[in-house]
Amino acid sequence: MISWLDRRAKRVEIPRPSTREARLSTTKVDIADLTPELLPYLGQAAYFELGMFENLAQTIRIAPDLYSKEGLSAAAGRALAKHQGLVAEIRRRGGEPSEVMAPFAPALDDFRAKTMGADWYELLLSCYLAGGLLDDFFIRLSDGLPGDVGPRVAHLLGQGAGTDVLVKHLKAAIGGNPGLGSHLALWGRRLVGDTLLVARSAIPAVAPTAGDPASVADHGEERIEPVFTELIAAHTRRMDGLGLTA
């Protein structure tokens, strides 16, 4: 049992800084402990963004009208730009992107299949919530990357996600249909568990702190927890913003 999964029902009240940057700069744990090696980090993030792009392309494909298609194309373009930026970082280090991404494909393909949803609204919500949480997560981990790649990746992933359009469509639909709102609230709560498992899989097994037997027992979970608490708080704000109970 992964303990932080239980936290998701608890409303974590933390101050809400005005920008993502301000929030993410509050370092509560030594993130270097939690950051994977550079190439695996880039490979997982790049393949995640490719999947986000494919999901957004799918929202375009099944969009009910041309107006929605048009707006969503910008969001798909942002996800693609993130993917391409990460791929460029892999190439800069002599990596072959498809090889570096390959180890993460089975788990992320499975994640996409689980979170694809049954219709346009479920898929829009998946893109918004999973994309938001994992972008935040990869930005958070980037603090621990060597050299100047961390700030560059954080800048790339922190760029406006083009998700205003997702929020707009979801709000409009939920506002006119309370039944849809409670259905999507359930869907959002289900998504967060699967999404946090993807995040957890990115973190290498943490070495126990010397002389602290408790940390042996939990394999470093205590050092990971603050990160997940932040991620869940941001997720809750996204749900709140849509009028959904997290």
Next chain:
Amino acid sequence: MISWLDRRAKRVEIPRPSTREARLSTTKVDIADLTPELLPYLGQAAYFELGMFENLAQTIRIAPDLYSKEGLSAAAGRALAKHQGLVAEIRRRGGEPSEVMAPFAPALDDFRAKTMGADWYELLLSCYLAGGLLDDFFIRLSDGLPGDVGPRVAHLLGQGAGTDVLVKHLKAAIGGNPGLGSHLALWGRRLVGDTLLVARSAIPAVAPTAGDPASVADHGEERIEPVFTELIAAHTRRMDGLGLTA
């Protein structure tokens, strides 16, 4: 019967300049006669590029491996950038993109459905041939646009289409499978007809030349023909390049 459709079987031997720019600058007809009004032009081209993007996203979705997915994402990004550039031109003139594109959606959706193909290779070939022909066509028409929008649109559409990757996959598959080659040659010949019909639909009815009764009879087809001859020659070169008989 549209006469230029019959030309496609005839190998048109024209000089092959080294760059697209050089080829397209050879103005053989007064293109201003053939160019539609600005907003409809932008709307049709923008919706075509959105469809190209959707087709390329589909090639990613059904790609047989991660290496192919990765390469195709760049091509999808180029199509999306063209769409977004055209949409920006529409907005700059106070147009609402979805409204400006809407009149062209039924015919272009129908075109996409007809040219989607039965498998990955047919779809790759559609993207390469139809994308190449209609990009060339919209660049050609842009000469007749008012103000400075023509050169800007030509530059946007003339940017490398990111289609090297399509050619690479098609060549590799055809080289190893002569049966696939003859199948795709047939598919390519079928595509050109449907693609030229899209081009034809963009050209407004041409006014007859004063004092030339023949031009009344053919509704200006003679003035359109040189443009289509160029487009078909370029199409033939693309087929040749793949080792397919046009």
